[in-house]
Amino acid sequence: MSDEAEVEAEVLEQLPLDAWHRARGARMVGFAGYEMPIQYEGILAEHEWTRQHAGLFDVSHMGQLIVTGEGAAEALEALLPADVSSLKRGRIRYSLLLGEDGGILDDLMVTNVTREGGEPAFYLVVNGATKWDDIGHLREHLPDAITLTYLEDRALLALQGPEAAAVLERVMPGVTGELGFMQSTEYAFEGGHLAIARSGYTGEDGFEISVAAGQAERLAERLCAEAEVKPIGLGARDSLRxxxxxxLYGHDLTPETDPVSAGLEFAISKARRARGGFPGAEHILKLLDEGAPTRRVGLALEGRMAAREGAPVHAGDRQVGTVTSGGFSPTLGHPVAMAYVDAAHASEGTALEVEVRGKRLPARVVPMPFVPHRYHRKGAV
Known part of the structure; x- marks a missing residue:
């Protein structure tokens, strides 16, 4: 064998809108197995545009799944800590796919899409980087009577920002008035079928729209024809979230993290805490009762130098944690980060230091979100 090892390049899949992105000047990068647009005009400009107007994100790399069959809610509850059985039609819940030890295999959205008189049906959106593992896990653990379908012929677009609702109402009259945050509906658009959820990953009001792959370009063109809308890349999506x-799964959440340490206790409903029955329930319920030894916290850093994933967090001479996400906040004008730190150093206002390029940068624990959410809440979820 030659001394020169041949490394096979990763074969990246293309999004249904790949040519559309390139025609609009997108710089494409590999992410979650796909060629994705990281930016068009620049991350800062796209971040600020979304905060002020409306940005269109292509998130078609995400996995879109349908779980159907009598007993589908109960079957999902054996794998998720959500109270799926009480989820009303058209309502959405954030949940977690858990391993037997309570570790987080993925975070996801589940929507009750059961039709009037039809068998129970639930729509799941899972992360792109983990979707094949998720599909394998679900197929292994769901009962034979439950059907799991991967919607491989669907694209997913996210319209986000304070002007998103006005734009969508103009393009699809009547669709926004009935929707509050974490609610969904269906809409007939130019001969096609759309599934529209009022949700997103930016902290802004917005919508995620599932559309047939063959109609995605027409929908994107129609939305971007509105003056308030510009296409936005993966870079600004990350700074906004x-x-x-x-x-972000794979960074702030991994199979080694549990929902309590991650600060996601809200994803474990009161009913599920009472009856358990989800993977790792004994361990997770004990952490809920006694507290977790580490916690995901927000950090505000002084100066302009950002802390990135893996940066050590110190209290005096001792390392007490590690940064899992970080960057400069365009909205706040200083760097922010998420980190897991020892519970004793997780209280708001705690002074810490983050090591960046051999320097100790002053930081303090602050509440999250760093920038307030602007979700449109309407009715109970």
Missing amino acids: LEAGLP
Whole structure:
């Protein structure tokens, strides 16, 4: 064998809108197995545009799944800590796919899409980087009577920002008035079928729209024809979700983290805490009762130098944690980060130091989100 090892390049899949992104000047990068647009005009400009107007994100790399069959809610409750059985039609819940030890295999959205008189049906959106593992895990653990379908012929677009609702109402009259945060509906658009959820990953009001892959370009063109809308890349999506204090799977969440340490206790409903029955329930319920030894916290850093994933967090001479996400906040004008730190150093206002390029940068623990959410809440979820 030659001394020169041949490294096979990763074969990246293309999004349904790949040519559309390139025609608009997108710089494409590999992410979650796909060629994704990281930016068009620049991350800072796109971040600020979304905060002020409306940005269109292509998130078609995400996994879109349908779980159907009698007993589907109960079957999902054996794998998730959500109270799926009480989820009303058209309502959405954030939940977690858990391993037997209570570790987080993925975070996801679950929507009750059961039709009137039809068998129970739930729509799941899972992370792109983990979707094949998720599909394998679900197929292994769901009962044979439950059907899992991967919607491989669907694209997913996210329209986010304070002007998103006005734009969508103009393009699809009547669709926004009935929707509050974490609610969904269906809409007939130019002969096609859309599933529209009022949710997103930016902290802003917005919508995620599932559309047939063949109709995605027409929908994107129609939305971007509105003056308030510009296409936005993966770079600004990351800076927006960081300011919103939203964890990114594979970084802030991993199989080694549990929901309590991650600060996601809200994802474990009161009913599920009472009856258990989800993977790792004994361990997780004990952490809820006694507290977790480490906690995911927000950090505000002084100066302009950002702390990135892996940066050590110190209290005096001792390392007490590690940064999992970090960057400069365009909205706040200083760096912010998420980190897991020892519970004794997780209280708001605690002074810490983050090591960046051999320097200790002053930081303090602050509440998340760093920038307040602006979700449109309407009715109970």
